[in-house]
Amino acid sequence: MTNPDPFGQPSVHRPPHPAAIDESELLKHCSIRKGRTSGPGGQHRNKVETHVTITHGPTGLSGQAGERRSAEVNRKVALRRLRLTLATEHRESVPVGEIRSNLWRSRVEGSKIVCSPSHTDYPSMLSEAMDVLVDASCDVKRAAVRLGCSASQLIKLIKDHPPAMERVNALRAARGEHPLR
DSSP: OEEEOTTSSEEEOOOOOGGGSOHHHHHHTEEEEEEOOOSSSHHHHHHSOOEEEEEETTTOOEEEEOSSSOHHHHHHHHHHHHHHHHHHHOOOOOOSSOOOOHHHHHHEETTEEOOOTTSTTHHHHHHHHHHHHHHTTTOHHHHHHHHTSOHHHHHHHHHTSHHHHHHHHHHHHHTTOOOOO
16 A cells, blocks of 8 residues: 655555654653663662563563663663664564655665764664665665665764664675674
8 A cells, every 4th residue: 555745755554663653752662661770860769669671572572771860861762772772673664655654755865874973863763774675685776776875874864873883784694794894
């Protein structure tokens, strides 16, 4: 089923990657655990449960944070880390035909990907790139063509999150291919 989008191209309807769904929807599928942690921070840290672990139920993947004195700040950091872990470790199927999301198309100008690793869209962009790259048997050129960007831009996007680069290189090594740099 195809739907027109603001860019005038049909888009294939597929469920969004867990790293790309909004916060309230993602948290419906997660459990949140608070606890104490050791380290700098003095008595406050030893008495107050500021360490936060968020676990995504369907995948079992989690993100955690405890370096801040505020449980709310740690919750936000843990959620971001969960999104990055989901983007790196969890794969969704990629359909035949047009596969780029509206977000992806809005963030690619020419062949350049415009999204810094600190931006809130980065985990969504990374998850889409990883899904397509794995679907393309880790062939960067083939994945880049499907995503409408250059191969070097795709590698740069993945390299900006070292665990994702490690994951891709492990998959490439298993296929007997040289690592990406």
